[in-house]
Amino acid sequence: MAETAAMPASHPERASAADWIAVAAGSLGALMATLDISITNSALPQIQGEIGATGTEGTWISTGYLMSEIVIIPLAAWLTRVFGLRKFLLGAAVLFILFSMMCGLSHTLTAMIIGRIGQGLTGGAMIPTGQTIIRSRLPMSQLPIGMTLFGLIVLLGPLLGPVLGGWLTENISWSWCFFINLPVCIGLIALLLLGLPPDHPQWDALKQADWLGIAGLSAGLSSLTVVLEEGQRERWFESNMIVWLSLLSLAGMVLIAISQFTAKRPVMRLSLLRNPRYASVILIVLVVGAVFYSVIYLIPQFLGLIAGYNAEQSGWVMLVSGVPAFLMMPMLPRLLGKVDFRIMVITGLMCFVVSCMLDIHLTAQSVGHDFFWSQLIRGAGQMLVFMPLNQASMAAVTREEAGDAAGVYNMARNLGGSIGLAVIGTVIDRRNTFHVATIRESLTANSVLGQDRLAANAAGWFARTGDMAYAKMRALGQLAAQIQQQAMVITFSEVFYVLGIALLCCIPLALLLKTPSYGAPAAAGH
Template identity: 30%
Template sequence: MAAFMEVLDTTIVNVALPHIAGALGSSYDDATWALTSYLVANGIVLTISGWLSRLFGRKRYFLICIIGFTAMSFMCGLSTSLPMLIIFRLAQGFFGGGLQPCQQSIILDIFPPSQRGAAFSLTAIATIVAPVLGPLLGGWLTDNFSWRWIFYVNVPFGIITTILVAILLEDPPWERSRRERIDVVGISLISIGLGCLEIMTDRGEDLDWFASPFIRLMAIMGVGCTVAAIIWLLKAKHPLLQLRVLKNRNFALGTLMIGVVGMVLYASAVIVPQFAQQVQGYTATLAGELLAPGGVAIILLIPVVGQLMKRGVPLHYIIAFGFFTMALSLFLAAQLYADVDFRFLVLCRIRQTAPLAFLFVPINMLAFSTLPRSLNADGSALFSMVRNYFGSQAISLSGALLTESRQVHQNDVSSYMYLPRSEVHNYLVHGQKLAEAHGFAPLRAQAWSMYHLYNIFQQQVAMLAYNEVFDILGLVALGMVPLCLIAAPPRKPKAAPGGAH
């Protein structure tokens, strides 16, 4: 429940941004800070959550995060201005960042390796289905009630989760609070580095990328502080995050794989409803409904994947199959056309999300199969951070790529739109006659014909841009297939217990 709330809030805001902008008297671009601020804070805290868990004790830190996340959700709903909403979204992301790593390290400690597949399957329902259902729930609440309810909906679930965790959860001896040195340098470098990189990618397109002094400053600070943070964490005596977890081959490869899964999952969960709303003219609710069947497909397929692992199918074969089918589905989705209907978009979304069932649980099993128990907290923090941070970067970069691609295709297609061209001339004449037949005056009919042609032109350019983004995401997924085949030895996942301790 905790992870579901946190992941849900990474996408539930997407379809409500136009309503938030209108209600708070801001532009759409400014309203996107409500999304960016959450992702920035979330990415930073994910990295240091292992250290915070050791500092406070895992149960206590988990409860702090749940209570803080719930309270900040309520305050977001009460916001009366955009700056107020951004501040509370920052705080919400700060508390939310600790929920997923805590949940994952709890599962790793409580369940023996032979039962982790079943446990991670339940986790997958929360982590994969939440971003899929986010736009659906957000659209329905926004259209039928108010955008404020996309935040209020967290409150009852947060209260229930707090009570259940307080009653049922106990820390193992090695996860109770203990004296931890505060790594001020590490925290500062990670916070500045990841935060600046997220701001750079999110605002780069709006500010013309490196033509902007602000974006250049963010790039220099982001890259410089991130590199410095890596060097510091490798050399510090008491780092807040043990990067030596990446020396474990399976964990390093699994972390990279889950990062790519996050990229495709979050980017597609944003651009599909965006296409439906901005190009096809769907309502927020209808755009969200496109994603719901994909969530159902994942829930139905996860038990099938569990059976495959029980029957001894090698993990790296399952993961390779998942990435290959994901790439194929994205290439098929890059076939958008002018008269695309709701059914086509739903089928595209089902094909995109179904392969996630073959990825999430097997990748988790692979990554933690040989990681020592003492590194579970650091591994969970880094694993969750990479998935969410890659996902947030993919959201920003896919939006920027859509804008850039539209501009390129607009220039290309407009070269064929000159009036003396027979196809253009005949279309305008036909449109004008059609308008006049419906009672338009000649001048108004001519203007209507030009306007109609312009709308079709914009729709065609947009479809070319969306198709290009799907092709790029498909290539990224396809590039993981060879890596999967060399990632793990062909052994049953039950062989993992020996290395877990």
């Protein structure tokens, strides 16, 4: 398989206005899709109360979106060939509006989950297609600008979601977390009509479709996502649901593997991974995706459980990591055209590692500003890692393979996120239990510090209530809460340490990356 793409001789050296409008449309669609992953997190308690769902049932509002999104991402390239890029994206945008309205008007859990699954299917299709538009419409000399814009949007979407969702919920209504998609989608539709030329569907692609691979992909990836998202809450294989879904996921993976040998054009082209440069990108983005989504989960959890922040306040802390993205955006296209990708990615990974190590010294008194420097360094690391990886994934394949490559790339990033969240969820649960038990064992009846703390707390409560029995009970409760808090702080510090080590392990893979030649003539290979 060729590692590089040959540029058609007829492709212009400079993109036209229509090309840039198409790029803007693809980027806006990707922003909407990534934003909707996290925008409901802030509003989840209010949504659950409105539709009468329990906390466990409410998790399906997020899981439904993720399971459908991860299925549609690798299918997007095939669907684009069937319907044509313009018709496919216009249809996805219209359906996304309808499903968003359904979510905003929902009064039952069933309607909400159906709407979220629909949002995931239609919104998820816009992520790889946006990347494909940039790769196919821009000449190599302008590819860094387009990919920087796209990468910035994909990074900022999950960061903006909690802040925007929290503000809308507090000041207007949780329904506006979904209604806000209406004006955005109308703008997207206008850009698509202006920027993309009319195209014709290829219905023959339906007859020649890899239906075995489509069935395996749909069953395997959706089941795997549910297992990863719900496994910890269901106590993993103690749950019959998790056992059956794991078996279904395994069966789906077997069907995908078989389709690689039986289908004329597999719906998921795993043969792209034979290219070591592309494979190294996928492995790095899998791990970095796991760390990226884990950090987005960990910091708000710490601020909520330890510092008492609400979702909107935590969201503002998270936005600090977006500041380097805006500061670096003007210079990144130039860096991407001149600096070796291996140097950029390794530097970015080291920034990520340093930011994780800064967060291993947390205490029960840590608040939002204690994350300031780690967030800034992490934000710089994200840009230096994701921007070159975005372009390296596209530069490693031909133009004809760009759609399939974008699907596998984005699927790997999202799958890495699900795996990362599942792993750290299990680690947090088990390590927290261990630390609680360890601290309790040290606070025996012979512990002078423990007895002094109990006596001081009891005296304080007795002064307020005049009831010594009640005062002792409250003092014991306070001590138990403090033990839980300290155990949680230790656990979070350990998780940040593990994430840093995982990133260090990616550095050797970065040596396999290849920097594309952006200054090559249009007809030359790159």
